[in-house]
Amino acid sequence: MQLTFSPVLGEQTILKVAPVASGRPASQSMLFKATFENREALLKARADGVKVEVWSDIPVDGRSHGEWGALAFGELETTRAPQGAPSFSLASDAKDGDDADLENSLYVHVRAPFHEHIGAHFSFTYRLVFSTGEVKWLGEFGRNGELVIEQGLPGVDLREGWNISDDGTYRTHVFPGERVLGYLTDPRAWSCWSWQSSGLPTFAGANQTSEGLAMVLSPRPYAREVNVLRPLVFVASHSTSLKITEQGKIVLHSSSPFARVSFSVLEHSRDLLEGIVALCGGEVVAFDGAAAVLACRLPGAELPLHLVVLPMIDNLDGRSVFPLKASALPKGMADWDGMVLSAPDMHTVEFVPGAVSKEDAVVWVGAAGGELIVGPARELVVDSRICHVALLTPHQELWVELDRSVAQTLPTPPPSPPLSSVQSRTPVDNTKDPQTTLPRHSLSQLPPESTGSRQKRRVPRSRSSALIPYESPRLLRRYLHMVLNVVFWFWSVFARALAVRLVGESAARRVSGLLGLALLKTAYPAPPKTSSNPSRAGEDVHELDEGAANDSRHDSHVPSREAEVPDAPSVSPAPGYSASNPPETVGDQSSLRLTLSADILSNVTVIALCGFGTPKDVSATVDGKPASLPRIAVPKDGIQLLRFEAVEGGKHLEVLVTL
Numbered sequence: 001m002q003l004t005f006s007p008v009l010g011e012q013t014i015l016k017v018a019p020v021a022s023g024r025p026a027s028q029s030m031l032f033k034a035t036f037e038n039r040e041a042l043l044k045a046r047a048d049g050v051k052v053e054v055w056s057d058i059p060v061d062g063r064s065h066g067e068w069g070a071l072a073f074g075e076l077e078t079t080r081a082p083q084g085a086p087s088f089s090l091a092s093d094a095k096d097g098d099d100a101d102l103e104n105s106l107y108v109h110v111r112a113p114f115h116e117h118i119g120a121h122f123s124f125t126y127r128l129v130f131s132t133g134e135v136k137w138l139g140e141f142g143r144n145g146e147l148v149i150e151q152g153l154p155g156v157d158l159r160e161g162w163n164i165s166d167d168g169t170y171r172t173h174v175f176p177g178e179r180v181l182g183y184l185t186d187p188r189a190w191s192c193w194s195w196q197s198s199g200l201p202t203f204a205g206a207n208q209t210s211e212g213l214a215m216v217l218s219p220r221p222y223a224r225e226v227n228v229l230r231p232l233v234f235v236a237s238h239s240t241s242l243k244i245t246e247q248g249k250i251v252l253h254s255s256s257p258f259a260r261v262s263f264s265v266l267e268h269s270r271d272l273l274e275g276i277v278a279l280c281g282g283e284v285v286a287f288d289g290a291a292a293v294l295a296c297r298l299p300g301a302e303l304p305l306h307l308v309v310l311p312m313i314d315n316l317d318g319r320s321v322f323p324l325k326a327s328a329l330p331k332g333m334a335d336w337d338g339m340v341l342s343a344p345d346m347h348t349v350e351f352v353p354g355a356v357s358k359e360d361a362v363v364w365v366g367a368a369g370g371e372l373i374v375g376p377a378r379e380l381v382v383d384s385r386i387c388h389v390a391l392l393t394p395h396q397e398l399w400v401e402l403d404r405s406v407a408q409t410l411p412t413p414p415p416s417p418p419l420s421s422v423q424s425r426t427p428v429d430n431t432k433d434p435q436t437t438l439p440r441h442s443l444s445q446l447p448p449e450s451t452g453s454r455q456k457r458r459v460p461r462s463r464s465s466a467l468i469p470y471e472s473p474r475l476l477r478r479y480l481h482m483v484l485n486v487v488f489w490f491w492s493v494f495a496r497a498l499a500v501r502l503v504g505e506s507a508a509r510r511v512s513g514l515l516g517l518a519l520l521k522t523a524y525p526a527p528p529k530t531s532s533n534p535s536r537a538g539e540d541v542h543e544l545d546e547g548a549a550n551d552s553r554h555d556s557h558v559p560s561r562e563a564e565v566p567d568a569p570s571v572s573p574a575p576g577y578s579a580s581n582p583p584e585t586v587g588d589q590s591s592l593r594l595t596l597s598a599d600i601l602s603n604v605t606v607i608a609l610c611g612f613g614t615p616k617d618v619s620a621t622v623d624g625k626p627a628s629l630p631r632i633a634v635p636k637d638g639i640q641l642l643r644f645e646a647v648e649g650g651k652h653l654e655v656l657v658t659l
Contacts, residue, residue: 001041003052003138005126006033007226010143016152016227017114018265019168026115026267028154029228029314030147032108034073034126039103049131052106056124058147060112065120070127073106079320081364086350087321088343088363088370102317107224109316114149122147153265154227155189155219156250158182162263169272170263174240179252181261187248189229190217191368193308195279197238198299200306203371211243214276216266218369221315228314231266235275266292267312286328289313291369293328301394301601304375305330315367323361329374337379340390340608341372346643349635351377351388351610377610382592382659387611389594392641394601401595403493481522488515591616594657605644605653612640617658620644622651 007013020026034052036042045052052073059065081087123146125139139145152158153170159182162170172181184190192204194212204210206220213236219229236242239256252261262272270287273294277283282296285307294308307329313322326333333339338354341363352362354377363372377388378400391398491511499508596607607630609615620627630642647653 001045001050001128002037003126004035005138006031006035007124007145007147009125009139009145012146012148013226015114015147015149016154017118017149018153018230018268019151019164019170020115020268021167026113027111028114028230029109029111030114030226031224031228031316032071032073032110032124032226033105033224034107035105037104042104042106051129053127053129054108054124055127056122058110058112058122058124059117060110065117070129071108071110073108076102076107076109076317077320078317079322081321085361086341086348086352086363088341088348088365088372107316109228109314111314115151117149118151120149122149153230153232153263155185155225155229156182156232157185158263167271168264168268172261174252174254174259174261176254176257176259179254181250181252181263183250184217184244184248186225187244187246189220189225191220192217192244193310194242195276197279200280200296200298201294201308201371207246209243209245211241213238213241213279214272215242215244216276216310217244218310219315221317221319221368224316228316230314231310231312233262233264233266233269233272233276235262235272236260266310283330285330288328290322291324291328291365293324295330298394298601300396302396303398304373304390304392304394307372307374309365309369309372311365311367311369313367317367320367321364322367324363324365325358326356326360326362327358329362333374333376336376338377338388338610340375340377340388340392340610340639342375342392342606342608344371344373346392346606346633346641347635349608349639349641351608351639354379375608377608380594382612385611387609389596389610389612390608391596391598392606392608393604395598395605396601398598399596403593403595404591477522481519484515484518484522488519491515592659594659595654596657597652597654600647600651600653601649603645603647603649605647607642607644607655609640609642609657611638612657612659614640615642615657615659618642618655620653620655622647622653627653 015028015030017028018026032054036045054071054073055068056071057063057066057068058071059067060071061069063069123144125137125144127138128136130136151164158170159180162172165171188206191206192208192210193201193216194204194210195201195214196212202210202212215234217232217234219231234242234250236252236254237256237258237260240252240254240259240261242261243251243253245251252259264272266273267289270284270292273284273287273292277294277296280296281299282294284292285295286293289312291312292310294310296306296308297303298306309324311322313320334354336354339352341350341352342348350363356362365372373392375390375392377390380387380389380400380402382402389400496508496512499511594609594612615632618630618632620630627644627647630644633641633643635641642655642657644653644655
């Protein structure tokens with residue numbers, strides 16, 4: 001069995017530990033590695049019950065200074081997302097780990113408060129412990145390895161001129177011109193987020209030049225060194241520019257005699273991060289032991305939010321993920337109907353409902369961190385289905401409306417008053433008595449035999465009994481239901497949006513609920529189907545009294561109105577409010593029209609449709625002029641993305657989707 005170890009025995013290994021403010025809890029990680037010649041050798045040792053251990057006096061697992069103990073080698077712990085859970089990672093870092101190295105190696109991940117032992121020396125050696133209890137020491141006597149604890153930043157070699165403040169931050173003052181601040185010991189081990197004086201952050205992978213007013217360096221997963229790298233933060237004052245070259249040289253360009261630069265590890269840099277996100281009008285929405293979450297917006301845009309997730313966990317295997325909980329999202333998201341999360345390339349899109357607990361994992365983010373685009377999802381009701389729409393590119397003044405064609409939207413008028421069931425016994429001259437003149441519209445509704453002769457017309461009821469027939473309370477209920485339908489339609493289409501702006505969403509919801517309850521209470525059950533058996537029909541007629549029988553014969557010529565009541569359109573209110581669900585939905589086969597309009601601020605516009613199905617037709621105008629048709633992508637079942645390209649930013653876009 002051939003093994004190679006890191007760090008090696010018989011030599012000194014420098015362990016750099018970042019300075020920490022007094023009283024602040026902190027710990028630094030280091031990594032021991034044992035590599036077998038191949039995977040088969042590792043599996044055979046495991047099958048034989050052979051354990052590889054570090055024997056050292058490092059103060060870990062509650063051991064006091066100078067106390068020796070064993071630490072067993074094992075595989076790196078990997079945290080996986082639950083089955084079916086959405087996960088986002090930086091595509092450039094998702095496969096940076098060396099899989100062959102992981103397959104043949106075992107590790108000991110040590111995390112201890114080394115900042116309390118600056119200047120101390122710790123010893124270590126390696127051994128094999130067999131299943132029989134036999135111990136084989138792998139180091140020679142007197143040639144143990146030695147760890148020397150020094151203050152510094154892992155992975156960075158700083159030049160002179162830096163001062164360490166009481167909070168553990170490195171600071172320096174520079175004069176106008178160019179100055180080299182230091183070097184990255186391994187430029188390939190880092191990826192970089194950079195911020196300019198305005199705008200969203202940009203990401204650069206390994207061996208790429210980065211430049212900006214502020215930077216966050218994140219270690220890449222392959223960098224499994226003895227000194228576990230930690231995310232770092234650079235911030236320069238105005239009138240300066242930081243630059244990291246492909247060779248890892250850290251350069252500052254300054255035009256001010258009062259330029260300052262601050263440098264620290266991420267977990268101690270909340271104040272620095274707040275200064276960074278202020279450049280793009282954002283905020284630090286979460287900062288804990290797992291990650292820092294920064295919310296940014298494009299200057300001038302209301303939405304969407306760009307979340308930059310900066311993990312603080314040790315990024316060792318490149319396959320681990322950590323949960324981004326709802327509590328780590330901006331507080332305003334709690335009032336949204338839901339949200340659509342997307343990677344910047346729009347290849348990964350996920351819908352998250354609004355009703356989630358603060359402790360629920362919204363998404364799982366790769367250990368390298370990432371950027372998420374978060375757009376509020378507007379809730380709409382389509383034939384009893386809950387659907388959502390979101391705009392995923394920078395915009396202002398978003399308006400969303402869902403309606404049907406005019407013929408389907410207008411409510412059906414109430415039925416005409418029934419005619420009297422009592423037939424006149426003597427001819428009536430309508431010219432002499434205006435009270436007995438039949439309404440013009442009711443003539444067309446009479447049976448054919450009643451319109452053939454003036455002498456055979458029936459005498460109408462008095463005006464009061466025609467409006468409110470005493471014999472048929474069902475018609476009164478239908479009258480009231482139709483009137484409420486008209487009121488509800490007017491409220492949904494015209495009045496509700498204005499009421500939301502004037503009295504607020506909660507009051508508007510209550511009004512909608514009351515109208516819906518009234519519609520539900522006044523809805524009359526569908527009448528039983530008329531029997532096709534003539535004899536049975538005759539029996540039914542004889543069961544009624546004379547007036548009711550005549551009313552029934554008259555009503556049989558008028559189609560039922562209850563099945564013709566259209567569904568009230570579902571209208572999204574002004575930006576910042578959620579559309580309430582209509583209390584009653586009646587589906588039909590007509591096409592729905594979804595209208596979305598906004599002032600766009602980018603040359604590419606992406607709209608996410610969740611739960612609508614495939615659109616029948618899509619058209620768009622930009623400042624009233626026809627725009628090119630969009631490309632439709634389906635990144636996930638139930639989600640369609642409409643992508644409009646070559647649309648100049650700063651214009652008003654209106655999109656009409658036929659569903």
